[in-house]
Amino acid sequence: MLELRDLQVAYGAAPALWDVSLDVRPGELLCVVGPNGAGKTTLINTIAGMLRARGGSIRFEGQDITRLPPHRFCEAGIALVPEGRRLFTGMSVLENLELGSYLPRAKSQRRQMLEEVIALFPVIREKLASPAGELSGGQQQMVAIARALMARPSLLLLDEPSLGLSPLIVHDMFAAIRHINGGGMAVLLVEQNVTMAMDVSHRAYVLEEGRVVAEGAPDDLLARPEIQRAYLGV
Ligand code: ATP
Numbered sequence: 001m002l003e004l005r006d007l008q009v010a011y012g013a014a015p016a017l018w019d020v021s022l023d024v025r026p027g028e029l030l031c032v033v034g035p036n037g038a039g040k041t042t043l044i045n046t047i048a049g050m051l052r053a054r055g056g057s058i059r060f061e062g063q064d065i066t067r068l069p070p071h072r073f074c075e076a077g078i079a080l081v082p083e084g085r086r087l088f089t090g091m092s093v094l095e096n097l098e099l100g101s102y103l104p105r106a107k108s109q110r111r112q113m114l115e116e117v118i119a120l121f122p123v124i125r126e127k128l129a130s131p132a133g134e135l136s137g138g139q140q141q142m143v144a145i146a147r148a149l150m151a152r153p154s155l156l157l158l159d160e161p162s163l164g165l166s167p168l169i170v171h172d173m174f175a176a177i178r179h180i181n182g183g184g185m186a187v188l189l190v191e192q193n194v195t196m197a198m199d200v201s202h203r204a205y206v207l208e209e210g211r212v213v214a215e216g217a218p219d220d221l222l223a224r225p226e227i228q229r230a231y232l233g234v
Contacts, residue, residue: 001026001061001186002047002155008055009039009046016042017210019056024155024188029181031189031197031218033231034207040190041083043207044159047188048080049073061154075103079153083160085144089133093124093143096132100150109152117146120176138169145176155186162193174200194231198222206231 002024009017016039024030032040045051047058049070058066060076068076079100087096097117101110118125121142127135132143141161148156158177162170170193178200181187191197198204198218206214206221214221221227 002188003059004047004056005059006056007043007046007053007058009042009051010054015210017046020207020210020212021056022205022212022215024186027181027184027186028203029178029187029189029201030203030205031191031201032205032207033191033194033197035230036192037209038207039210040207041159042210044080044157044188044190045082047073048078048157050080074151074153077152077154078157079148079151079155080157081141081144081148081159081161083163085140087132087140087144087147090131092129093132093135094128096143096147097124097128097150100147101152103151106150106152110150113150113152117149120149120179121146138165138173141165141169141173142176145180149180153185155188156180158187158189160190160192162191162196170196 004020004022007017007020020043032043034040042051046053049068053066057064060078063076065073065076097114101107101113123139124142124146127139132140135143161173165173174196177187177189189197189201201218204218204221205212214227
C-alpha cells in the first residue's frame with residue numbers, strides 16, 4: 001500500500017536519508033529500527049508529508065503523493081503519532097481528540113470513533129475533560145495514538161511510542177498497537193526498543209546512517225550476529 005523508492009531527504013546541505021526503498025503491505029505491522037540519528041524520525045516525518053523528499057518517490061494506495069502538501073497526506077489516509085506526542089497540553093483530552101477528526105470523512109464519524117478509541121484505551125473516558133498536560137506520560141501517549149486514530153487512517157505511523165514510559169506501560173502500549181493492527185490497519189512503527197518492536201512486527205527494516213542496511217522477518221534478523229551485536233548487546 002505504501003512504496004518508497006530511492007527516497008532522499010536532507011536538512012539544508014546535510015543528507016539524512018540516502019536512497020531509501022521500503023514497502024508497507026496492506027494490513028502489515030512493520031518496524032524500522034536503528035541507532036540514534038539513523039534517520040528514523042526523518043523517514044516517518046517524510047512519509048507523513050511533514051518533510052519534503054529531495055529525490056525518489058512515495059506512492060500510497062497507487063497514488064504518487066511525493067509532492068503533495070502535508071494535509072493531502074492526511075486526506076490520503078496517513079496519520080502520524082509524532083515523537084514526543086505533541087499534544088495541545090492546555091486543551092482538554094476531548095478537544096485534542098476532536099482535532100484528530102477535522103477532515104470531512106472523519107468528522108461525520110466522530111462519535112463512533114470516540115467510542116472506538118475509548119474501547120481501546122478505557123482510561124481516556126474519565127480524562128476527557130482534563131487538560132492533556134495533566135495526564136501521565138503513558139496516558140498522553142494513549143491520547144496521541146487515539147487522536148491519530150480519530151482521523152480514520154488506513155496507515156498509522158508511530159514514532160517511538162515507548163519513549164520515556166515504564167516497562168509495564170510499554171508492554172500495554174505494544175499490546176494496543178498489536179490490537180489496532182489486528183483490526184486490519186497497517187502500522188509503521190519506528191523504535192529504539194528493538195526487542196519489543198521486533199516481537200510485535202511482521203517485518204522489520206534496519207536503518208543506519210540514513211541507509212537501509214537490512215530487511216526481513218524479525219526472527220531472521222535477530223538471528224544475525226551483526227544485528228545481535230549492534231542491537232541486543234550480545
Ligand atoms: P533519534 O532516535 O535520535 O530521533 P533518528 O533515527 O530518528 O534518531 P533523525 O532524527 O531522523 O534520526 O536524524 C537523522 C539525521 O538528521 C541526524 O544526523 C540528525 O542530526 C539530522 N537532523 C535531524 N533533524 C534535523 C534538523 N531539524 N536539522 C538538521 N539536521 C537534522
